[in-house]
Amino acid sequence: MDSSPHPTHFNELEQWLDRHRITEIECLVPDLTGVARGKILPRIKFTEDRGMRLPEVVVGMSVTGELPEHGAYYDIISAVDRDMHLRPDPATVRLVPWAADPTAQVIHDCYDKNGLLVPFAPRSVLRRVCDLYAAEGWKPVVAPELEFYLVARNTDPNTPLRPPIGRSGRAETSRQAYSIDAVNEFDPLFEDIYDYCDRMELNVDTLIHEIGAGQMEINFFHASPLGLADEVFLFKRTVREAALRHDMYATFMAKPIAGEPGSAMHIHQSIVDEASGDNLFSKADGSASDAFYHYIGGLQRYVPAAMALVAPYVNSYRRLARSTAAPINIEWGHDNRTVGIRSPIAQPQARRVENRVIGADANPYVALAMTLACGYIGMKKRIAPKPEMKGDAYLSPYALPRSLGEALDWLRRDEDLSEVLGHEFITVYAEIKEVEFEEFMKVISPWEREHLLLHV
Structure with a gap:
């Protein structure tokens, strides 16, 4: 285990990456289902960009990757499929111990074009509370x-x-x-x-x-x-x-x-x-x-x-x-x-x-x-x-x-x-779960076939 203090700023993060001879970075964003979304970047690209961009809907998808066809919030963000800017949180950097090459994983926060936290991103909601x-x-x-x-x-x-x-x-x-x-x-x-x-x-x-x-x-x-x-x-x-x-x-x-x-x-x-x-x-x-x-x-x-x-x-x-x-x-x-x-x-x-x-x-x-x-x-x-x-x-x-x-x-x-x-969080979360619930209701279970097929 690395006993040195954990990074708190980007410069300290760079020193951490140097110390561990990191060649690749897994840039992670937890979505609402807890799935790790993001990109894998070469070290030099990560250092140059100090973050990355992804479509805002990436953190607001169902567990099957679906989006609501119509929703109070999705109608706004999906019309132009707008980007969000991802900023690495230096304190979250960790090794990826199972990787073949020296690889780090860093969790990112999600910001909109105005520099505000995307309100329905999971880390944003916890930060708010x-x-x-x-x-x-x-x-x-x-x-x-x-x-x-x-x-x-x-x-x-x-x-x-x-x-x-x-x-x-x-x-x-x-x-x-x-x-x-x-x-x-x-x-x-x-x-x-x-x-x-x-x-x-x-x-x-x-x-x-x-x-x-x-x-x-x-x-x-x-x-x-x-x-x-x-x-x-x-x-x-x-x-x-x-x-x-x-x-x-x-x-x-x-x-x-x-x-x-x-x-x-x-x-x-x-x-x-x-x-x-x-x-x-x-x-x-x-x-x-x-x-x-x-x-x-x-x-x-x-x-x-x-x-x-x-x-x-x-x-x-x-x-x-x-x-x-x-x-x-x-x-x-x-x-x-x-x-x-x-x-x-x-x-x-x-x-x-x-x-x-x-x-x-x-x-x-x-x-x-x-x-x-x-x-x-x-x-x-x-x-x-x-x-x-x-x-x-x-x-x-x-x-x-x-x-x-x-x-x-x-x-x-x-x-x-x-x-x-946050109203935006509750709205987006409920819309996603409605999509998942509707998908599930389309599936006929073994119990239904066993007990209803010939009895009702």
């Missing part, structure tokens, strides 16, 4: 826990996924939660993943085997939201690449295998007073503060309306069901894993809130912007939470949308979320 916190003298601190499945190679979309073969020559057929031996089945893969993460300076922490067959979880050290969103974005690329090199797939689908638990991206979050460095969620005597309760109140009030942002696909809602180890409502409680909002046992300075409704398939920038936005509104409006859930939250009614179509309706109706996250 972080700026709102900064204006109050607050600093969010977050720590994601990201679940994913390792599966055998599958080139036929009509064939169900299955666990991969481990070192023993056998695939998992039972639940192996927290099993060390089950993780060791894939030692060669995880050695590569940790080596890649070390060389990329990704601050990953604990690796565990989750409940599902072939399901893993990686935890990240707590840090600032934008930097951690970058790390999750890069980590997903890294795990998928490493898995391919070991003849398997890694998937962050929310519900990839029927009968197995879904995959989440639990996000721990607290708010620090920038002037004092104190955790706003705790009083001086160590007890929970009003801000703590108001933050939870904001999550309870706005997360249901914002679910389309963190359960972004039709598959996402298969995870959010009873008996799937995922929440079905937005109850809150201390050290209670059946609720949507959990407060883990911690010292006063580490008091935090864990949002458990977010899927692993969510764009990390959008997910962090969403949960921080809900908490922000709660603190600003001083929203009181519901009484703490002391028992099993699965015995309470559903309080989250049950489908992507329903979630989009809830999202469009909420003016407070639109104000905080």
